Amino acid sequence: MPDPMTLSEFHFDANYRGDSIYAEDSPLHAIYRDVVPWDIGGPQPVVVALEAEGAFRGEVLDVGCGLGDNTLFLAGRGHRVTALDVSPKAIERAGERARSLGLEITFVVTDAVTLRSLEGRAYDTVIDSALYHGLDPEQRRKYAAALHGVTAPGARLHIACFSDEVPREILAPNRCSEQDIRRTLTDAGWSITRFDRATYTASPDFTRDLLHRIVEAMNVADGASFVEGLPADDQGRLLLPIWQVSAERV
Template identity: 35%
Template sequence: MPGSTPHPHYDPETSRKPEDLYISRPPWDIGRPQPAFLDLAHAGAIKGRVLDLGCGTGEHALMAAGLGLDATGIDLASNALHAAENKARERGRRARFRRHDARQLADLGEQFDTVLDCGLFHIFDGDDRAAYADSLRSVVPVGGRYFMLGFSDREPTEWGRVHKLTREEVEAAFADGWRIDSIEPATIDITTTPDGIQAWLVALTRI
């Protein structure tokens, strides 16, 4: 995700520990859901059992829980997960938070109707990207939805090792087992600039 550090959850290319990215509040931790995902919630697009991948401090899992949905968030940063659990208690919302690798979702032994991803897919390339796509297919049944917010190639600034995504890259990554419903320009809000980061909002359906 944004900033001089490569990502809020983990960086497969360095020895940085996931917890290191939450020692102080990172710019992507805005204390509320991303507007693009909140719009999906208001439109009724987030349904059933919800999985928030790379959940950080849990805003999107808690958003789903606030809709009365069964919500789970996973991340590799244990301190971020601890913060998410504290938020859940403070807000009186029921959500589960687990330390787990998004490239190994089959190990959860569960299925999810809606999967949310804000700022995780765009850290992967090569074998990791393929493993992530395979992992997603293992937990989303036919008809399930995947919504992703990722850095767009339209964003002019550089942010660590984040991969700026083209439409073609997204289409190629999810060519097997998914219908691409839409790839639309969007913004990822951050705390360090009012303009946010240029992103793609991707909507897929499992087929």
């Protein structure tokens, strides 16, 4: 089994400035240049569906907000949102977008694993859209515990993370099994209320051709068949397999 990767191995700030998320010595550096794989210019459909179900209440925390698409959507729907990311550039751009829309959102640059900047807070709802799968097993345990520490009793946690169907070379370095997620959340004081297979919408720049280049460059076993088997939405954007998980703080 390959060694676990950490978020520090990804160059998020460079990616949000138009460069690659991978280091220059990576075979994926040139392939990912100018591509932010999760930036679809709007909220993830899974987040939109959750909001329509009434899954967000009280003070909302968006962990790993990136450019803020989900944050802006939730704030626009009247929710009080705090959004955090490790990338100063992402927070800068998200803040600019919020101001242009006249939305009041609290943005924080901080480490999602420890959440030290949020100590003493008690959020009612947390959304994690594609952060969890970037953490290694030890980081996940710390993260789940940190979330428990900054949420109120009965708080809701919603996670959308790549499932173990996604090759680790495709931005899923520490793929998530159902067993891993259930154990990690339960041990940290979360009671799982939903565990479904769903899909995550990729950037229109994250094309099938680009994915073929990735699996070829990394010599991914059965990579070509995985790429060809991916569905797409009505706009031609690829849909990647995820776990959609909801849990309640106990």
